[in-house]
Amino acid sequence: MAGLLFTLALLAALGVFAARRILQGRAKRKRKRTIADRPGYSPDKPVKISGFDEIDDAIAMWRCPCGGLLDRIGEGSRPGMRVVRCVCVVCEEDVDLFFDLSELRH
Ligand SMILES: [Zn+2]
Secondary structure, X not given: OHHHHHHHHHHHHHHHHHHHHHHHHHHHHHXXXXXXXXXXXXXXOOEEOOOOXXXXXXXXXXXXXXXXXXXXXXXXXXXXXXXXEEEEOOOOOEEEEEEEOOOOOO
């Protein structure tokens, strides 16, 4: 009898665990979609800049969706674009920022 109760308790715990994992996954996907709609947060919507100092300003002003500050950890480039990889100091999520260089001052 004790063995059966233990099995039931274990199954219940596993069920709760699985449900929580599924819900967390959904919330994360939704958050990713929301963030990609913002200008500068996806390669489809880069922010036009006229100088590289605007990148520094953006990193100082923009926030992770959780509200945390962003810390620059790396940089890369795509054709006509500068990509700055940041990490949120609160939730430690990677956030890539995209800047369109087509109107850069020369
Ligand atoms: Zn965050």
